[in-house]
Structures are given as structure tokens and as C-alpha cells.
Amino acid sequence: MLEDKYGRRFHYLRLSITDVCNFSCDYCLPDGYQCDNDRDFLKVSEIKTLVSGFAKLGTGKVRITGGEPALRKDLCDILRVCTSTPGINHVAMTTNGFKLESDIQDWVDAGLNSLNISIDSLDPRMFASITGHNKLESILRGINKALALGIPVKVNAVLMKQYNEKELDAFLTWLKSTPITLRLIELMQTGDNIDFFNQNHVSGSAIKEKLQNSGWSQLIRDKSSGPAQEFYHPDFEGRMGLIMPYSKDFCASCNRLRISSLGKLHLCLFADQGLDIRPTLQNENDQALQQQLQALLGDKEATHWLQDGLTGATKHLAMIGG
Template identity: 55%
Template sequence: MLQDSFGRRFYYLRLSVTDICNYRCNYCLPEGIGCGRSLEGEKPLTVDEVATVVRAFASLGTEKVRLTGGEPSLRKDLVPLLEAVRASDRIRRLAITTNGYRLPSQIDDWHRAGLDQINISIDSLDPARFHHITGHDRLDKALSGLERALALGVDAKVNAVLLREYNFSELDNFLAWIRETPVTLRFIELMRTGDNREFFASNHVAGTDIETMLVREGWQQVIRTRDAGPAREYFHPDYAGRIGLITPYSKDFCASCNRLRVSAQGKLHLCLFADQGFDMREMIAAGDSDALAAHIRELIGGKSAGHELHEGFTGATRNLAMLGG
């Protein structure tokens, strides 16, 4: 089992398969990074290389793998990538995060490939506001894809980044929506990155304020599983859905960290806001998952206690598309 010097164990791998995204979200890539142009200028890991990474992490106790981007559906070989992860019998849960752009036409194929869970980014339930935030008039596609995922029995979560000037006024609408919709709606605090200093200053909302309101109105916290993500989830008997809160600026947020990240080009990031990624591409390409696992175990000793976001430190993360947040 992977364990760092602070006693934290790592059951969860967030594996980026591309740093390219076709959206222009105002909090991440307002200028856009379209198809074919990598932020890092390198080709992403191949299917075989992804399989090597997964075998290495699985041998170290990883139980959950999430494919992230950029936007994973831009990979034409996404189904083989999903199958490569699912081929490991030690991986209990296979997830993906998507903006939902191609979801209605692809979710059935992902499900057949073994997908267990999907996180869909829906930052507004108002079509015009959704368009303004993302640069695309595709809310209907995201919602229809979500509906199909639920029909297939895929565990569905919806991600909404809290933005004071753009969607914070929709809080009541979001809550009304999950009264009848059986999804976990996860409110994510806007995080400061290298490229969004001014935007962060005018739009950051503390998730703990929402948490206080939820508890006051009778919401109760769900017990976390050991491979759960960073959200603290709440349920209410009058609601079909749940609320999750990801609050990286809250006290002791990093104490429960259970996840590591590998970039689309094969760099191990011990934290989303680490000041560097460790380049493993050459070792991954060699295909020796045992040697790779031993190398990962050595690197994990360098993981720090916290992310230092409170001090304005953003590390090497210029924007969230680099590692999928």
C-alpha cells in the first residue's frame, strides 16, 4: 500500500488522458485550448502506456481510477483506454470526468467498456448562463447525457464550480433540481491558479458558508469510503440527490488526501498544486510495471503536508485543464 511520511494512504488515481479541452470556461481556459493543441506540446500516453501505469498503481493498492482531461472524450481511443483500466482486476471502480459535450452519443459505449461512475461539469442550469460560463450552448446535451447515464445505472455526480458573479445566485435552483434528481451535486470552491489571479479575487465563494446553511436545514453528512474523492457529502430525507462540498481552503483539507495524479504526458504530481511533476514517461514506455511501481513508491516520500493555497502558492498549475482539477 502506498503511504506517505504523514501516514496518508493512496487508493485513488486521477489519470489525465489529454490536456486539451474544447470548452472555454471563464474560470479555467477563457481563451480555449482546442482539438490538437496540447498545453505541454507532447503526445499523451498511449493505451499501452496507460495500461502500464494502471498495473503499477494497482500493485500498490490503488482501487479507483478516474480518467480526466482536459476533456477525455476528445481522445478517439477513449473506449480502449477505459478497457485498459478495467482489465486490471484490482481496480474496483472506474470513473471519468467530462464536460458532457459528447455524452449522449458516447455514454453507452463507455458503459459497455466498464464505466462505473461519471462526473459531469454543469456550472449552471440556466442555458444562457451556462453558455456564458463555458463558451458553448450545450446544457441540453449535458443534461440528456446525464439522464441516459442514470438510465444505464451509472453512478452520476454533477460538478459546479462556485462563482460569485455567475452562478452563486442559482443555489436555490440547484437545490430544487436535486429534490427530484438522484445525483450528487458537488459545489467546488474556485481555486487560485497561475492564470486566474483577478478572476479568483472577484469570484471566490467559501464552501464552508454553504455547509453551515445545509446543516442548519437538516442535511446530514455521509460516511466517506476510503477511495472517495475530496468532497464532504450530505444527504436529506426530502431530497433524491445529495450535496457534495469540495473546500480546499478549509482547515485540514489535505489531512484526508488519498489520491495521486498522473498527467497526460506521464508526469506524477503528488499534489494538484505541487511545484513540479516527476517525469515517468521513459519508464512507462519501457512497459515494466514493477519497476514503475518501485519508482512511484520512492517518489511518494516527497509529498508535502499541504498545498499552501492559503499563502497564494499555486505551484506549476497554470490552469485546471492541465491535470483535470
């Protein structure tokens, strides 16, 4: 089992397969994707070794992220590798939804178990303003197709004061009859967005209080769940989640490790650097990988230090998939 010196166990791998994204969201890539590396992303054979090594150390859940993972033509091959690995019992993916409507059936056929989709506004004009694409209606149709196929869907919305802070009621109306989980995520400071962060950060604590005062009850987290505090209401088909990285003890329940698309282990989303494990992956030796991972995990710190304004090497969230 992968366990750090603070007793935290890591059942959950977030695997970025590309840092390329075709959206230009204001809080992440306002100027669009800027290629600053050789784009020599992990190959399917390397991913097979990686996932096998993690599975043998107790990881049961893999989330495929980007950038935008659907931009890789071999995405379905990667999904099949993950789902066919002994010990992996859940394969999820986070996407901007650009290809959701057209490709969801292929993803499901390849073994996808659940889906997270980024929708920061239910207003088509605001959505286009944030992302640079007029794709909201297509994405909503894609969500309906995913639900019809039996795929659990979570929708991620980053809270931003000047953009969607006043859309809570619209989101709640959507949840009244839509069986998804909406997760409102506090905007996080990165190396490239300091001014934007200062202008737009909204704390989720007031929303949590509003939910609890309106009859919403908090669910108990599963060991492989993400960091969201999740709530349900008997009168709503959908659920609400809050991800509040600036809250007290946020890191105490950390259960995931991250691998970048270039084969670097990130012990934290905001670590000072990625730790290169690619040579081990290229040797296709998952036993050596297991030993390396256990050794490197000794450097994982107790907290991300975001509360002190330290963002590490993370210039923007597309680098390693959030």
C-alpha cells in the first residue's frame, strides 16, 4: 500500500495524458494553449506499466485528465489499458466536454466508469465568454447521452466573483430534476493567475452554510473519493459538492497522487517540482516502479501551503489536470 509518513493512503491516481487544451478558460489558459515542451507525451506502453505498478500498491481508481484528454487519438486505447489492469476497479475521466456528444459511446465501450465535465456557467453567452467556445448546448446533450448510458456524471464549476457567483440558484434549479453531482470549486491561485485570483476568488463556506440551512445534508466520503464535501436533499435529483482548498485541514484527507503527461510524479498539485519516473516506465518494469514510488512518497508534505500564497511549479491547472 502507498502510504506517506502522515498515515495517508493513496488509492487514487490522477493521470494526465496531455497538457494540450483547446479551450481558453479565463482562469486557466486565457491566452490559449502555449506549447512550451516537446509534447512527447506518455505512450500507451508506458501507461500500462504505470497503472500496473500503482495497482499493485493498492490503487484502485484511475482518473484520466489533461489538458483535454479527448484530444489524444489513442484515448480509447488508454482507457482499455486502465480498465483491463488487475486491481483497477474504477476508471474516470475529466473533460471539457468538447467531444462528449460525439464520442461518449466509444468511451463507454472502452470501459469508462464515470465522467467529470467542466461547465462554469449555464448561460450560453457566459459559457462562451469563459471558455472561448459556443459549445454549452452540445455538452448538455452529451451529458444526457452519458446518463442514458448509465454513466455517473459530475459537473465542475469554478467559482468566480465576476462571472458566475450569482448563478447558484440556476445551478440548483438544474439539480432539481437532473441526476448529476455539481461541484463548486474555489478558484485556486497559480503562478499565472495572481491578479485574476485576487479579483475573483470566492469562498465556498457561505454556500455551505446556505445549503445546510436549506435542508441539505452532508454525505460521508468513500476512501477513493475526491476532496469534495458532498451534500444531498430529498427534493433534488442531483447532489451538490464543494471543493474548498483553502479550508482548514483540507489536505488531511488527501488520497491521490498525480502523474504528468511527461511522466513526472507530482506529490501535490502545488509541489515545487515533478519527480521524473519516466526512465522506469520506459523499462516496463513495474516492480522497479513500485520501489521508486514508495521511496519518493517520503517527500510528500503535510499541506499544499496555498493558504500562504505558495503555488509551487504549477503555472496553470492544465499542466497536470487539476
